[in-house]
Amino acid sequence: MRIETINVYTTPLPVKGGVYRMASTDVQSLDSTLIEIVTDDGIIGWGETCPVGPVYQPHHALGARAAIAEIAPGLVGLEIASIRLLATRMDERLNGHGYAKAAFDIAFLDLLGQKLGVPVSTLLGGALTDRVPAYYSLIVGPPDETARVAADKVKAGYPRLQIKIAGRNLEEDVATVHKVWEAVGYKARIAVDGNRGLTVAAAIHLDRLCQTIPFVFEQPCNTMEEVATLKGRVTHPVYLDENTEDQNAVLRAISTGIADGFGFKVTRLGGLTKMTTVRDICAIRSLPHTCDDAWGGDVIAAACVHLASTVEPRRFEGAWIAQEYIDGHYDPENPIVIRNGHIAVPQRPGLGVQPQAKKLGGPIVTYGR
Structure with missing residues (x-):
């Protein structure tokens, strides 16, 4: 099974309801990039990468497509057998740019799963469950409205809520956390996500003013060094998100205990293959984590769910996919959807989704022999 053709597509994903608001940015429409790999025996694999604009992380849509242009020509003609060898070939074409390489990694696993007749979860070590819990992200908004949405989402079955804060007066953030807690209590686990938007002083202040409310404090400050200074000064567990830019960053955070x-x-993190490494390191240290992505449609959602199903449930914090915020599906026959706060793990070979190319329009570029 050799790579015959690589097609690159782009598709806009408007935010349902208008705006997705975080501490660092507001987004109204996302620009997703999909790759379609066609092999010489007619099997088609899909990958996707969709940064949340250009400031959430050092990733952006045009950068992803520029990186794909560097990598793709060197992959045409290669055999889909060793995922590690294909990763080496990508590194030989371009240094870094893991968020673009991730789309290829996902597509390679999709192809291999179809060839072997097994779901991607099997290639990642094997599913431990047939459905995974999702969590809902409450955007930065007025305290009362955020609490109302939180209560609705708990009724809809979500076992975990993420409250986005920062980028405004600290008093509003504190009020929001209290209002959500009053609305849902122990009916859902809560994460308070600063998206790097708080100073160390503000993070400590919020922690003290919300001391009686059980939540995990996600990425409150901008840098790993700032987060490190919170150790022993806040009462809530601190999770890292944006700072985990690669495997080395994860190792650093674990080894320093921050x-x-x-x-x-x-x-x-560069794709599913690299994610399995940090998944297993977290298992060794008994560290909980989520399996998410920044944004995207059914392809990236399927990738997240396959990986999520391989994580030991007691350490799993949930999967976030963009389905609640976008309309439609790449594959209407086998969509990745949230029902009762959970997502079914695809059972078909590969990712279990096959986007309809006609829904994406024509490819913007094709690489082939």
Whole structure:
């Protein structure tokens, strides 16, 4: 099974409801990049990468497509057998840019799973469950409205809520955390996500003013060094998200003991293959984590769910996919959807989704022999 053709597609993903608001940025429409790999025996594999604009992380849509342009020509003609060898070939074409390489890694696993007749979860070590818990992200908003949405999402079955804060007066953030707690209590686990938007002083202040509310404090400050200074000064467990830019960053955070858990993004860490490494390191240290991505449609959602199903449930913090915030599906026949706060793990070979290319329009570029 050799790579015959690589097609690159782009598709806009408007935010349902208008704006997705975080501490660092507001987004109204996302620019997703999909790759379609066609092999010489007619099997088609898909990958996707979709940064949340250009400031959430050092990733952006045009950068992903520029990186793909460097990598793709060197992959045409290669055999889909060793994922590690294919990763080496990508590194020989381009240094870094893991978020673009992740799309290829996902597509390679999709192809291999189809060839072997097994789901991607099997290639990642084997599923431990047939459905995984999701969590809902409450955007930065007025305290009362955020609490109302939180209560609705708990009724809809979500076992975990993420409250986005920062980028405004600390008093509003504190009020929001208290209002959500009053609305849902122990009916859902809570994460308070600063998205790097708080100073150390503000993080400590918020921690003290919300001391009686059980939550995990996700990425409150901008740098790992700032987060490190919180150790022993806050009462809530601190999780890292944006700072985990690669495997080395995860190792550093674990070895220095500054993280009590993580919010992991598949594309940020370079794909599913690299995510399995940090998954297993976290298992050794008994550190909980999520399996998410920044944004995207059914392809990246399927990738997140396959990986999530391989994580030991007691250490799993949930999967976040963008389905609640976007309309439609790449594969209407086998969509990745959240029902009762959980997501079914695809059972078909490969990712279990096959986007309809006609829904994406024509490819913006094709690489082939």
